[in-house]
Amino acid sequence: MMMMGDTFGTIGSSMASLFFIWATVQQIFPNHLKIAIKEFLLSSFQQLCFAQRVSDYFTNLFSPYVDINFPEIDEYRLNHAFSAIETYLESKATDKSKHLKGSQLKENKGLVLKRDEVKIRDEYKGANVWWEIVTASDEERSYKLTFHHRARSLITDSYVPYVVEEGKLIKAKKQQTRLFTNNPSSQWILSHNMWRSIEFEHPASFETLAMEQEKKEEIMSDLTAFTNGKDYYKKIGKAWKRGYLLYGPPGTGKSTMISAMANFLNYNIYDLELTAIKNNSELRKLLTSTSSKSIVVIEDIDCSVDLTANRTKKERNSIEQDKDESSVTLSGLLNFIDGIWSACGQERIVVFTTNHLEKLDPALIRRGRMDMHIELSYCTYEAFKILAKNYLDLDDHPLFKNIKSLLKEIEISPADVAENLMTRNHIIDVDESLNNLIKALEEKKNSQRSQHDEDKKKSNKFRLFG
Numbered sequence: 001m002m003m004m005g006d007t008f009g010t011i012g013s014s015m016a017s018l019f020f021i022w023a024t025v026q027q028i029f030p031n032h033l034k035i036a037i038k039e040f041l042l043s044s045f046q047q048l049c050f051a052q053r054v055s056d057y058f059t060n061l062f063s064p065y066v067d068i069n070f071p072e073i074d075e076y077r078l079n080h081a082f083s084a085i086e087t088y089l090e091s092k093a094t095d096k097s098k099h100l101k102g103s104q105l106k107e108n109k110g111l112v113l114k115r116d117e118v119k120i121r122d123e124y125k126g127a128n129v130w131w132e133i134v135t136a137s138d139e140e141r142s143y144k145l146t147f148h149h150r151a152r153s154l155i156t157d158s159y160v161p162y163v164v165e166e167g168k169l170i171k172a173k174k175q176q177t178r179l180f181t182n183n184p185s186s187q188w189i190l191s192h193n194m195w196r197s198i199e200f201e202h203p204a205s206f207e208t209l210a211m212e213q214e215k216k217e218e219i220m221s222d223l224t225a226f227t228n229g230k231d232y233y234k235k236i237g238k239a240w241k242r243g244y245l246l247y248g249p250p251g252t253g254k255s256t257m258i259s260a261m262a263n264f265l266n267y268n269i270y271d272l273e274l275t276a277i278k279n280n281s282e283l284r285k286l287l288t289s290t291s292s293k294s295i296v297v298i299e300d301i302d303c304s305v306d307l308t309a310n311r312t313k314k315e316r317n318s319i320e321q322d323k324d325e326s327s328v329t330l331s332g333l334l335n336f337i338d339g340i341w342s343a344c345g346q347e348r349i350v351v352f353t354t355n356h357l358e359k360l361d362p363a364l365i366r367r368g369r370m371d372m373h374i375e376l377s378y379c380t381y382e383a384f385k386i387l388a389k390n391y392l393d394l395d396d397h398p399l400f401k402n403i404k405s406l407l408k409e410i411e412i413s414p415a416d417v418a419e420n421l422m423t424r425n426h427i428i429d430v431d432e433s434l435n436n437l438i439k440a441l442e443e444k445k446n447s448q449r450s451q452h453d454e455d456k457k458k459s460n461k462f463r464l465f466g
């Protein structure tokens, strides 16, 4: 198969030879002969070019191979297929490759070895293909895919879409997750000023989350089903989104669970601070600018804005309120979650957290809107064992029995348990940590007992005078 580069190569070397002959001629021959030789050389060169073109034409005509080019830039725009192909080819096994490239782009990340070859062979359903990165004279790069014409429909209909889709998936998996926080609207100048973001590097995972194993598995399989549910959501005609309501006392792991979810799914987090937004239209702008594969979080939804209180009054005034749109309203928030926003985005998770489930407006948490209600509770023995493993590398200990019976009676958050297990100077002293925890649990028990006695006295008094 004759390639463009080869053609130029052949013509180039022929030209060099002609120039060499001409330089020699100029030094040796008299003027009248020079003119004749020059004409002869010129016509030879023209014939050579013509012969070369004819030979290329026939070679290509009879070549059994087909090429497809994927330029990096097409019509002044980035060609997404190019970057997907690049990612796909980079992911191909490096163990057979003879030319590798090593790079460490971040100090805290390991060294990465990649293939460093211009031509890569791939195989798809028995067909061989060759990828080549071609750089044109204007520095524009493109990927050239070459394959036998017999495999044409397999490659064009099936292989190319597969490579592009696979490349995108690998890219999404490798992508560093980011944590976005909304800027106050007074700082918005262009749409990209609405959110500021930093790299999200929270170490939380479902493995280290102190929670009953069964509950954890249920949440993880729900999340997995959601991410794999593209076709399912399409089939049932529902927007591809899912709502989780995390509720429970302070320090029980609601925020930690959001981080674990983001790490599990490799999704970005949009931490939506409702108090920094003036009205529903700002809320709409913010939500419509979030990307897919993301978790939109509204923490402490009960205190974020006045979404719940005076609902009856609000309902009465709803017409006026919608008119001036002077604040973020419950109906505004629900409209975006249910309607416009869901329709314009894909693969989004919404998470609300609260310490007070009972304070929330039923409209906000009804099923269908918040698909899964997850209670994060005070520390159970099972949860304690996970924390002991995380903090002390400990599976069992004679003091565990004591802790187990105390945890049955005492309400203590995993955050407080973790605080007691944490060692000073990061040197693990199992006995000291466990004894600290037992001391804290006993103190709590005593204070809960005296509180209980106090409450009892008060209610007796009330009964006496009541």
Ligand SMILES: Nc1ncnc2c1ncn2[C@@H]1O[C@H](COP(=O)(O)OP(=O)(O)OP(=O)(O)O)[C@@H](O)[C@H]1O
Residues within 6 Å of the ligand: 208, 209, 210, 211, 248, 249, 250, 251, 252, 253, 254, 255, 256, 257, 354, 355, 376, 413, 414, 415, 416, 418
């Ligand atoms: N279930 C848990 N598993 C592991 N660690 C936990 C858990 N709960 C709390 N912690 C520890 O306690 C700290 C505080 O927890 P976190 O911020 O997740 O609680 P929260 O429920 O969001 O509290 P708040 O209601 O006050 O926002 C975490 O950084 C983590 O170290």
Ligand SMILES: [Mg+2]
Residues within 6 Å of the ligand: 254, 255, 256, 299, 353
């Ligand atoms: Mg929290």
